[in-house]
Amino acid sequence: MKLSKTNYLVYRDCAHNAWMKVHKPEIYHDEPLSVFEQAIIEIGNDVDVRARELFPDGVLIRRGDAAGTADLVAIHTPVLYQPVFETDRYTTACDILVWNGTQGVYDLYEVKASTSGEDRKAKDDLYAHDIAFQALVLRENGVPLGRLNLVRLNGEYVSDGALDLTRLFTREDFTDRVTPILDTVAAEMDAAHDLIQLSALPAPPCSCIYKGRSSQCTTFAYVNPHVPDYSVHDLTRIGTSPKKLKELVDAGILAITDVPDDFDLSLPQRHQVEAAKRRRPHVDLPPLEVFLNEIRYPAAFLDYETFPCALPRFPGYAPFNHVPFQFSMHVVTEPDGDPVHHEFLYVEKACPDVPFVEALKRAIPAEGTVIVWNKPFEKGINAKLAERLPAEQEFLSSVNERVVDLMDVFSGQMVVHPGFRGKTSIKWVLPALVPGLSYKGLAIQEGATASETWNAIVTGELEADEAEQARKNLLTYCGLDSLAMVEIWRALLAIVAAREIREAG
Ligand code: SF4
Structure with missing residues (x-):
């Protein structure tokens, strides 16, 4: 069985997982790819195709066609897209090979749909290993290799309309990073190849037994x-206390309800264990009261939906900027009042920035608290909108100044419910606190599906009736996001009221 570059990279992360991927694909791919994962693959393909325009007039090799590649390499075909190379043990495809007639070598270009922003060191290390795998396979095929390059998106590039590919992409010479690790990578490739030949899962057992759930x-x-x-692996932040986790696992304590009362836990972990054991929430009343009392009316519960574009789609956009295409807002004028719903969804091909902000201005109260879930997201979108629409800077800044994050109640451990299972996502909090309200049964149940649905509408992938249904699905989903916050807030008010009555009694 040949080792592919993808499986080699999985092996570098986890040998067990590489073996599972090859021998138990039905378990490795137990859940179908999420919409988010599919979107990442599609983004990678889009970026790859656009990057080819930097080296025009190439020959695109059919998937798996190593023989065809060899023929074209033999006659020094100037540019090859997706050339395929195999040896007895390995198989790989490159993104782009360019013949350098002066040197009599092929220069290799690996294309990545990422910028050099966050995690640069880790990413560069991964990419160097990725390129090294290819270089070793090409070398074994007798391909004269020149420079080994990385092409990725330039995070500083801001589109002014038509994409300028020479500025959108950066080309970095990785030869000096790759050359020193070739021997190490060759040894790793040998080990990975031998491992996937095993007919049984390698020993020792999976090491993640000593790691947190994430x-x-x-x-x-x-x-x-x-x-x-629901195990000790779900204890909040247990991944940062590996000694504690090891102590529990080695003692055979796996269920969260089996953690001894005198075991050394942080306060949030203690609350989580107690809530699970007692099967009722832990409530830290004083900070919860402060949080709720600081909400000013009218309170606007606000949720955005966006589409992250790897390739800037509109003027003023940089790679991976989010296109804000929808919001839902429930406005409550007093604690017992019924919420008034406002919504906006833009499904035209043009840039939604201006209509989005105009609709927001019409809907949002001039004063009062703006309540969101995970405030860096909505605030970040507003900040980017303000950069692209300087005339709206004052308005968008004023919205951001009023933003309060409802998730703080849960990440701050003011309320810990056994049903949260140590998570603070609204998808876990809502069913635990408001059992009557659920995302289950909705055609769209999470943000990545909403993004892709919007994209399918505006790029014309859907027939008119499908697009209309998709539009309704988006409105339902986003509407539930802001309504869910209202109902969670009401549940919190009820918890406080009940405690106050109990304590007064
Ligand atoms: S759980 Fe961890 S150690 Fe186990 S197979 Fe997965 S990544 Fe590897």
Whole structure:
């Protein structure tokens, strides 16, 4: 069985997982790719195709066509897209090869749909290993190799309309990063190749038993069937206390309800365990009261939906800027009042920035608290809108100044419910606090699907009747997001009222 570059990169993350991917694909891909994951693949494809325009008139190789590639390489075809190379043990495809006639070598270009922003060091290390794998396979195929380059999106580039590809992409020579690691990568490739030939899962067992839930992959439950669904791995921030987690696991304490009362936990972890054991919420009343009392009326519960564009779609946009296409807002004028709903959804091909801000101005009260869930998101969108629409800066800044994050109640451990399972996402909080309201059954249940649905409408992928249904689905989904906040806020008011009555009694 040949080792592909993708499987080698999975192996570098986790040998167990690479084995599972090859031998138990039905478990590795247990859940179909999420819309978010599919979108990442599509974004990668789009960026790859646009990057080819930097090296025009190339020959696109059919998937898996190593023989065709070899023929074209032999005659020094000037530009090859997606050339395929194989050896006895390995297989890989490159993004772009460009013949350098002066040197008599092929220069390699690996295209990545990312900018050099966050996590640059980790990404560059990953990309160097990615390119090294290709270089070793090409070398074994006798391809004379020149410079090894990385092409990625320029995060500083701001579109003024038509994309300027020479500024949209950066080209970086990675040869000096890749050359020193070639021997190490060759040894890793050998080990990874040998591992995937094994007929049984390699020992020792999966090491994520000692890591927090967020580090575990989809195969964890298969490899560790004895670990309950809600386990010590779900303890809040346990990933940063590996000693504690190891102590619990080594003592055979796996269910969160089995953690001894005298075990050394942080206060938030203690609250989580107590809530799970007692099967009722832990409430830290004083800060919750302060939080709720600071809400000023009319209170606007506001939620945005956006589409992250890797390739800037409109003037003023940089790579990966989000296009704000929808909002839903429920306005409550007093604690017992019924919310008034406002909504906006833009499904034209043009840029929604101006209509979005105009609709927001019409709907949002001039004063009072603006309540969102995960405030860096909505505030960040407003800040970017203000950059693109300087005339609206004052308005958008004033909105941001009034923003309060309802999620703070849960990340700040003011209310800890056993049903949250250590999470603070609205998708976990809503069913626990407001059982009658749910995303279940909706055609759109999370933001990535909303983004892709909008994109399908505006790019004309849907027939008219499908587009109309999709539009309704978007309105329903976003409407529930802001209504969910209203109902969670009401549930919090009820919790406070009940406690006050109990304490007064
Ligand atoms: S849970 Fe962790 S150690 Fe286990 S297979 Fe997944 S990534 Fe690897």
